[in-house]
Amino acid sequence: MGFRSSSEGAEEDTCARLASERDIARRVRITFREPAMFIVWGTKIKRRRIGRVADFCSVCHAFRAFHLVRVGAAGHVYHLSFGSGQLVGHEIVCESCETPAETRFERFAGVSSDQALPLDVLIRETQPDLAERCAERRELEMRVGAGQASEAERRELLMEPFMLVNPMLEQQQATNALSRNGRRAAAVMLLLLVGLMVVMGLPGSGEGREQVGAAVGIAFMISFVVFLGFWATSMRSFVRTEVEPRIVRALDPFKPEPEELAGILEHLKAGGLVSGRRLKSERLRAAFATHALTPGPGPDARAA
Numbered sequence: 045m046g047f048r049s050s051s052e053g054a055e056e057d058t059c060a061r062l063a064s065e066r067d068i069a070r071r072v073r074i075t076f077r078e079p080a081m082f083i084v085w086g087t088k089i090k091r092r093r094i095g096r097v098a099d100f101c102s103v104c105h106a107f108r109a110f111h112l113v114r115v116g117a118a119g120h121v122y123h124l125s126f127g128s129g130q131l132v133g134h135e136i137v138c139e140s141c142e143t144p145a146e147t148r149f150e151r152f153a154g155v156s157s158d159q160a161l162p163l164d165v166l167i168r169e170t171q172p173d174l175a176e177r178c179a180e181r182r183e184l185e186m187r188v189g190a191g192q193a194s195e196a197e198r199r200e201l202l203m204e205p206f207m208l209v210n211p212m213l214e215q216q217q218a219t220n221a222l223s224r225n226g227r228r229a230a231a232v233m234l235l236l237l238v239g240l241m242v243v244m245g246l247p248g249s250g251e252g253r254e255q256v257g258a259a260v261g262i263a264f265m266i267s268f269v270v271f272l273g274f275w276a277t278s279m280r281s282f283v284r285t286e287v288e289p290r291i292v293r294a295l296d297p298f299k300p301e302p303e304e305l306a307g308i309l310e311h312l313k314a315g316g317l318v319s320g321r322r323l324k325s326e327r328l329r330a331a332f333a334t335h336a337l338t339p340g341p342g343p344d345a346r347a348a
Contacts, residue, residue: 090118090129095155098167099147100178101138102204103294105185107174109166110136112155113144143290145208189297198298203308205294206319209287213318216282229271236264283322288331291323295332302329 092114101108113136118129136147152170167174187193188201239260305325312320 087117087119087129089132090116091135092116095157096139096159096161096166097136097152097155097170098163098174099136099151099171100174100181101141101143102145102181102208103141103143103290104138105294105297107163107167107178108141109139109161109163111139112136112147112149112152141290141293143208144212146211185297199304199308202295202298202300202304203311205291206308206312206317206323208294209290210312210317210319213283213287213322216279216286217318217322229267233264233267233271236260236267279322284327287319287323288328289335291328292331292335296335300332305329 093111094114095112097110097112098107099110100106101110112134114131115133115135116129117132134147134149135144137144153172154170156166156169161169171177184193184197184201188198193201302325305328309320309323309325312323314320
């Protein structure tokens, strides 16, 4: 058996450690030299209309025709997906106010594919017992409107529209979708960008070509600034054009007091709901005042 001094053992350990470190460094360099490949994949929500049904709309306060929508979760790769995905639920979208609401497919006796079917026939074919099902709800609305309901009943009814629009606000916050004017600004910006590329790619040179290129470039920069403005204010615009009118329409028959609106928003905010953070009582009071000054559309089917 050979004898090894402590200094020789320490030297061998040091050499082994250095060799190991060099091997790790070599593998790290190889790892970082090789190009990385990223695959964008995940799950996206897909909605598909499957027909028409009749139900009670708590925004219109009347029986309405609705689009029945299948909601599915589909896998995607680079945001491309195929098929309707795995069923996660159903929604109904009022054909009058276009407000979506969660529903159960089993609630309906049938689904109509006739887009011109009158409401009374649609009720008879898809939910013949609708009047009986909604009798208690309509009676509650009458008592709240007449000031004969309890404080708890009134508060629950006033809070309902805020809960109804909360999924809309969550989806808008997640996607930050542009308004119609924002999409128009984006389209103009892209057209100007293409125009600028075409002008700059023309053969030859000259003062006229440079002036046209400068004009298109300035127009592109202006449209880009406008687009950024729409993008930065997309949520505010969505609240003003899509959310506040629905809340006003739903609550107008019950004439909520400013203190009631403020209390509801505080309650929703404490619960972490988007509607509690994004909606402001001052803005709602202004929306109610504007609605009161606007002539109504005339008699509708409130008591269908």
